[in-house]
Amino acid sequence: MGAAKNNNWAILEGEGGGSSGGNDASSSSSQIPYSSSVVDTSLPLPLMIPRIIELCKDLFSNWRELDDSLFSVERVSGGITNLLLKVSVKEEDKESSITVRLYGPNTDYVINRQRELQAIKYLSAAGFGAKLLGGFGNGMVQSFINARTLAPSDMRQPKIAAEIAKELGKFHKVNIPGPKEPQLWVDILKFFEKASTLVFEEPDRQKLYETISFEELYKEIIELREFTGLLNAPVVFAHNDLLSGNLMLNEEEERLYLIDFEYGSYNYRGFDIGNHFNEYAGYDCDYTFYPTKEEQYHFIKHYLQPDKPDEVSAREVESVFIETDAYKLASHLYWAVWAIIQARMSPIEFDYLGYFFLRYNEYKKQKPLTFSLVTSYLSASV
Numbered sequence: 001m002g003a004a005k006n007n008n009w010a011i012l013e014g015e016g017g018g019s020s021g022g023n024d025a026s027s028s029s030s031q032i033p034y035s036s037s038v039v040d041t042s043l044p045l046p047l048m049i050p051r052i053i054e055l056c057k058d059l060f061s062n063w064r065e066l067d068d069s070l071f072s073v074e075r076v077s078g079g080i081t082n083l084l085l086k087v088s089v090k091e092e093d094k095e096s097s098i099t100v101r102l103y104g105p106n107t108d109y110v111i112n113r114q115r116e117l118q119a120i121k122y123l124s125a126a127g128f129g130a131k132l133l134g135g136f137g138n139g140m141v142q143s144f145i146n147a148r149t150l151a152p153s154d155m156r157q158p159k160i161a162a163e164i165a166k167e168l169g170k171f172h173k174v175n176i177p178g179p180k181e182p183q184l185w186v187d188i189l190k191f192f193e194k195a196s197t198l199v200f201e202e203p204d205r206q207k208l209y210e211t212i213s214f215e216e217l218y219k220e221i222i223e224l225r226e227f228t229g230l231l232n233a234p235v236v237f238a239h240n241d242l243l244s245g246n247l248m249l250n251e252e253e254e255r256l257y258l259i260d261f262e263y264g265s266y267n268y269r270g271f272d273i274g275n276h277f278n279e280y281a282g283y284d285c286d287y288t289f290y291p292t293k294e295e296q297y298h299f300i301k302h303y304l305q306p307d308k309p310d311e312v313s314a315r316e317v318e319s320v321f322i323e324t325d326a327y328k329l330a331s332h333l334y335w336a337v338w339a340i341i342q343a344r345m346s347p348i349e350f351d352y353l354g355y356f357f358l359r360y361n362e363y364k365k366q367k368p369l370t371f372s373l374v375t376s377y378l379s380a381s382v
């Protein structure tokens with residue numbers, strides 16, 4: 001445990017962040033305590049628990065003197081990228097809970113941690129997501145959100161869809177200082193470079209990997225970049241990973257939380273919406289669940305004007321609808337290429353190569369329809 005800061009956490013300085021002096025886990029102070037300790041993510045949970053308690057005591061001075069028996073640590077299910085733990089502490093008459101997020105090994109290939117921290121700082125100030133309470137060598141501590149995580153089928157409920165649209169509209173209005181160039185193609189091409197030069201240890205996986213035509217994939221990426229460029233689509237600070245697991249709802253308080261900003265960046269708004277619609281299909285990629293045109297219109301109207309959705313002009317709805325349809329293809333390519341890297345780098349048992357094929361095949365299936373829809377829209381609007 002110590003005071004050293006890594007480069008990522010240094011960006012929180014200037015608001016008092018980056019100190020290792022300890023703090024109060026529940027305080028609203030802008031001081032973000034930092035510990036340079038690294039928790040070994042390969043440890044089984046019972047062996048990891050004492051390290052987590054030690055880390056919490058190092059970060060939060062008001063817990064330092066408490067007996068370890070007052071802490072309980074449990075795994076929060078759901079994540080496929082990181083290990084998320086809930087730490088509860090019994091103090092006199094109250095129990096407080098926080099979450100400790102341990103970055104998954106090798107996630108740096110697909111996640112820009114500096115970009116994530118910069119985004120959290122401003123998004124959290126704007127009231128989005130969990131509050132950032134502290135940082136450490138391979139993770140961060142955030143407030144525990146008392147809410148249920150949505151399932152893909154929840155997202156299409158008209159009332160919930162309207163709420164998601166409204167929150168996303170607000171999210172897209174947050175200003176994150178720094179460069180504002182859309183990152184979509186920069187990120188896809190970065191992923192592509194890594195994905196196309198991998199070697200798998202398992203012969204079966206290597207064989208399957210070799211069936212992927214990277215030449216074809218590259219051509220598709222470039223073609224789609226040119227094609228979507230014709231739309232001159234608006235750029236916003238986008239969440240980029242708005243799947244059901246990143247939406248939490250407290251029904252009593254009627255509060256919806258957008259969480260997990262790991263992939264957040266300036267990007268095309270149509271990408272964020274199209275990507276969200278693709279997530280109606282869940283990890284199984286059952287695209288029969290992709291929202292109907294009526295459901296998409298409902299979402300888009302609430303996104304554009306939550307207070308008076310029926311007063312949004314047909315022209316405006318149509319333009320977001322077209323952008324969304326075009327960029328939903330980019331979402332397939334993005335996560336398809338991402339999945340190839342994950343197949344090689346992630347320790348998580350998930351059929352990532354199978355996921356690549358599901359996304360890429362859906363891209364190929366949807367491409368002719370989308371290209372003809374967008375082309376007729378563009379020719380009608382000149």
Ligand SMILES: Nc1ncnc2c1ncn2[C@@H]1O[C@H](COP(=O)(O)OP(=O)(O)OP(=O)(O)O)[C@@H](O)[C@H]1O
Pocket residue numbers: 076077078079080081082083084099130142143144145146149244245246259260262
């Ligand atoms: N601050 C929080 N409070 C309570 N629960 C949380 C919090 N953050 C995340 N969760 C729960 O943990 C799950 C996984 O969280 P998160 O999406 O941040 O992890 P992840 O590993 O990045 O997941 P994925 O890669 O699937 O997006 C969420 O679906 C939610 O159920």
